[in-house]
Amino acid sequence: MAKAKEIPGLSAGLAFSEAAARSVAVRTDELFGHATDVLDMDEIEGVHAMRVATRRLRAVLELYAPCFDRDELRPVLREVKALAAALGARRDPDVELAALDAFLDVTGEAERPGIERFKARAQAQQLQGNAVLAAELQRIEDIGLHVRLLALAEHVRR
């Protein structure tokens, strides 16, 4: 899992609103920096990194909520939550499949067919999750979520 990027100049005495602007801008760029190759089902760590990035972004949006215009924050927060849910729809079967593969590596021949049958369901869920994620990535691009988040950060300074 990628380490969180440092927020430049963050200190105990920094004005809360300035900390909000800097934190949201960095966490937003961090989130969208993970968006490439996230639909590649052979490389599951990308989804995990992007999901963790949504959590970090949500954490700062919630922490600094009083600094933002309520009407501007709420819809953006809702979109970030929707993205997190779509990432979860892909990530959960990814994790399950990795665990089942580890199980299959060490299991006996007698157990294999039953586990393979269960695994087939997880694979179907992974495919479905990937489709959900693809649609969600397209949707957030269409609604300009990246730009809206950066604008939210910038408006705090006004």
Added chain:
Amino acid sequence: MKARKVKHLDPSGTLADNAARLAAVRLDELCDFVPRALDAPAVDDLHAMRIAAKRLRYVLEATAEPCFGAYARHASRHAKALQDVLGDIHDCDVQRPRVARLMAEQREYDAAELRRRAGSGDDLAPDAAAALPGADAWAGLEALDAHLRVRRELLHQHFLELWTGLEREGFRARLEFALKERPTA
């Protein structure tokens, strides 16, 4: 689980003072799950406690270093450890019913096959049960179910030990103290 509302956050105040208020509420939220989440069957409470640990972890991750005493960074790692073990318990709690569901479906599928083999007969001969479609699946599904059951028991035991260790080291009191400290320049 909806996060508790944090009162008295002040946009014109400092980062540290506001973050301390928020982290204190998230810490209370986490600690209030004890003792009820210490019961092994408390599936919903364990899941909600994981979410509370996650919320505390991320607020500390975002603010501990610039704002608080050194223990806040340790507490962030403790919150992550709690989140991880509670997450693994949750995975077992989600997966076991799905294995059970597949087994139930398999039974129904085999029963349907037996009805087909019986045709219009008045009884069912023992040899009709030979080589049913689900026959090869049972060993694996039973092994998976047993594995999940015992893994869940062990993980819950680990969670109890982790929590006891945190109580022993004074996790709550030390974090509350660290939230009042400010790093020296």
